[in-house]
Amino acid sequence: MNCNNCNTEINSRFCPECGQPASLKRIDGHYILHEIEHILHVERGILFTVKELVLNPGQNVRNYLSENRSRLVKPVIFVIITSLIYSLSINFFHIDDQYINFEGGELATPVKIFKWIQSHYGYANIMMGIFIALWLTLFFRKRSYNLFELLILLCFVMGISMLIYSLFALLQGLTGAKLMAIGGVIGVGYCSWAIGDFFGRDRVFNYAKAFSAYLLGMISFTISAILLGFIIDLMIRH
Structure with a gap:
């Protein structure tokens, strides 16, 4: 038989060219548990990272x-997972609604953009990393x-900052105390320390x-979001 991945002839349990198994096991509960264990593995897993x-x-x-x-989790996977954890944390406790609440009938495009950033801050943080990287360069x-x-x-560093924000979101949700501002200061402090340490x-x-x-990256990202909104509004009106 030939490999389903690279079409190389197979005479054993695995393809000699790409290592693909000759036959894939059926996905069941054991497979799912194995994948979870692989992600959380002490070495080369997210906890170790x-x-x-x-x-x-x-x-x-x-x-x-x-x-x-x-040794470490792939950086893009790491920042996506940590951003997802952050998004789930603030949405579960509705923490974002306690700080910024955009209201109105027809929202201007800049306001809509910032409303999206507010609701998807974890992923917006990844985009902000591009601006920070330019300043670091x-x-x-x-x-x-x-x-x-x-x-x-920045994928690694901002991933940890997402976990810091998630921790303080959890503490605020459980205690009712306004702790997210403290988490924000600690998160920015960690990023500055980790980048300097690098x-x-x-x-x-x-x-x-x-x-x-880091500060100029945040400012540049904010200004770019505002300018993008104004440009879109101008294009719509004309």
């Missing part, structure tokens, strides 16, 4: 970029890291540049 990024973010991300890419232009490598860094923990100036890049 969280621990490593909390304790030593700079070294672990540098190792991922240049030495070993199998400018501030650390003497380093050898390119834009795409910095985006990998570029070298021995220089305090790296942390200042990291915080500046």
Whole structure:
């Protein structure tokens, strides 16, 4: 028989070319449990990744970029999972409605954009990472890291910040205390520290540049969202 993936002839249980099994097992409860265990695996799983990024973010991300890419969860998968956890947390406790509530009949496009950002902050945070990466490229232009490598860094770092926000959303939902502002400060503080640690923990100036890049990235993202809304409104009116 031939492999269903690469069409190579198979004489064993696995394809000698791509490693695809000759026959796939039927998906059942055992398969689902195995996949969950794989995601939460101590080594190369999300819990291990969280621990490593909390304790030593700079070294672990540098190792991922240049030495070993199998120890940590893939960065895009990591930030998607953590953003989903954040979105579920704030939606379950309706925390976003407690801070910003857009009302009105026909909303202008900029307001609609910000309403979407409010409702999908986890995914908007990923887009904001592009702006932060551009500022990091400018501030650390003497380093050898390119834009795409910095985006990998931000996927990991902003993934942890999403978990920090999720934790404080959970605490606020359970206690009723206004804790999300504290979580926001800690989240931004972690991002600044982790980015500075990535570029070298021995220089305090790296942390200042990291915080500046993060802040300017947020401002640039906000301005871009506003301009996009105004441009769309102008195009609709004309």
